[in-house]
Amino acid sequence: KTNGGSSFKAAKHTYTSLGVFTLKFTATGKNGCTATTDYTVINESNPSVGVKSPGSTTGCEPQSFWFKLNATNVSPTTSFIWNFGDGSAKVTWDYTKAQDSILHTFTKSSCGNNPPGGGCSNCYVVAVSGANSCDTTTASVNGIKIYAKPIPNFTYSPSIGCANSNTITFTNTSSTNCISGNTYKWNFGDGGTSNAISPTHKYATQGNYSVRLIATNLCGSDTIIKTLEIDSVPVPNFTFPAGPFCTTAVVNFTNTSSG
Secondary structure, eight states: OOTTOOOOSOOOOOOOSOEEEEEEEEEEOTTSOEEEEEEEEEEOOOOEEEEEOOSOOEEESSEEEEEEEEEESOOTTOEEEEEOSSSOOOEEEOTTTOOSEEEEEEOSOOTTOOOTTOSOSSOEEEEEEEEOSSOEEEEEEEEEEEEOOOBOOEEEESSEEETTSOOEEEEEOOBOTTOSOOEEEEEOSSSOEEOSSSOEEOOSSOEEEEEEEEEEETTEEEEEEEEEEEEOOOBOOEEOOOOOOOTTOOOOOEEOOBO
């Protein structure tokens, strides 16, 4: 019966507010016996979801940021899914576990990451989606830029140098990790140094030299060392027996070259 009225096969009721309601359905037999079953009725709407930027959106790895969730029209079937855009596992909150904010630590550089439609390059986009049986709403924060210290590397030419002869050209192939203003410090292993990006250097004596390159940016420094071989320039010389010789004589020449 509805509201004490007559028996029915179907009934309609309009809920005027969002929420979770308990519907009690009672059946009464002719003998006066009754039985009641409770049903949960959820009246919900599309979730409204927003995410607040942490303020500063740049830093050096590892870098942690708090992201604040703003959500209304949230019902018990609503779940929230966080995607931080850095390849880490997504975080899912159900209705009972939803929190005000979430802390995430970015452990690798965003250099080279260009999210489609993200509105930025070399960055991460953090997105949160609120979903229920009505619809899904997504909000995001873009322009999250995570930097890292440079990765030093270099090549040199020629591969083997000659003392007091040719000049060695060092070509800097370091990765800047998308940070401008990197600085470089070279140590050529013979006491010589340079702060040029790609310097040249001439070695005075023969030997194996450990060439060190230190690359530095606002996130830190890193070092690479390579061994360079420098040979001496050969000095040609030879000896032979004193003459004169006959036309059929065999003359032995002895190579006394150095280097």
